[in-house]
Amino acid sequence: MNYNASSGARHPAQKPSGRKKKHVGDPSTLGTYTPLPYNPYAVPPVYDEHSAGPPPPYGYSPQDYPQQAPLYGQPQGNYGQTPQGFSIPSQLLNEPVVTNMAMQYGQALVGSGKQMVDRELGKYIPVSRLKYYFAVDTTYVTKKLGLLLFPFTHSDWSVKYEQNEPVQPRFEINAPDLYIPLMAYLTYILLAGLILGSQSRFSPEVLGIHASSALAWLVLEVVVELVTLYIINIESSLKTLDLVAFGGYKYVGIIVAVLLSLVFQRTGYYLGILYFGAALAFYLIRTLRIQVLPEGAAQHDPYGNNVSSGSKRRLYFLLFVAVIQPILMWWLSAHLISVPSA
């Protein structure tokens, strides 16, 4: 039992992967867990037959098959036949040292594969930045929704910074977040399905079309804003995800306007779009002004010239962003309102 003792030391390290219990089942205990994970090292008949050829990491997936033998009769039959030529390597694999080494190798491979995937993913999607945008809580969400729907009485629009980075949205109501846009987007899709259903215009493709269309318009809007920011060459602390967040806030207005249209038909809808469009435009102008317009006066470059930082261009950019909000809100929801039967 000495090999069990040495492998027992590694037991806590290997514990997190729950597969250890499953894959060493001998065929007589199909479908049940063996309570002692290292017991079946003495008798691994199924382990022999199909992992003699392929290297150990491949042995993971076939070793789940013995558990599913009642369902998959065919593969079990394949694995049940022992190719006679493999008897010697199988006896080698009976040696506990080799199985331990094989399992360690497989573990290392899985771990490094996972690391590589995480690294590659981290290059394209900034995961930690994403976490910042979802650090919200209920009071923030309610206050923010109230602010989006009625921004005219809010007085302090500045964002508190902490070591060159904005404070988390949880503590700062003026910071953009991605939770509200995401939820509003999903609600918009469901609401579109509901409205079209109430007008007997529904079919399941409609949901997909609306989702895709709204996402495409969002991507287009963000790309146009990014290109505009680059071309007119203004410095701003706006990041891409900020622009995505600001683009997603319009769905809140769309949802409320469409709900109004349920009750008040056309007039209610247009009034809703006008009001929420204006509110969102006001909100965006106030918020972006802090980030895009210079705070002080004109800046000085090393030559002592007064470089006016293009405040006219910044203003145009703000106006452009603000004006396309009501237009896009109308474009995305106009087909949803019911035509009152004459």
Add this chain to the structure above:
Amino acid sequence: MAITLWNLYEASLLCLNAICVLHEERFLAKIGWSAHQNIQGFGEQPTIKNQILNLVRSIRMVTRIPLIFLNILTIIVKLILG
């Protein structure tokens, strides 16, 4: 009305193709739109025209190779699915 993601992808592919076929010497220099033709001073702000031309040149340089694969992929998909 419905601009799906596929439509957006097709449109952006066509636009990128259009930007990439603008030849630097044969065409843009004749119009006077070749990048860095009017080198500006250090302290000046880049003009809008320079920024656009820089953007075009960067897009051309970066997307030339991936665009080949994307075009092949899109052609195959359109052949299969019509």
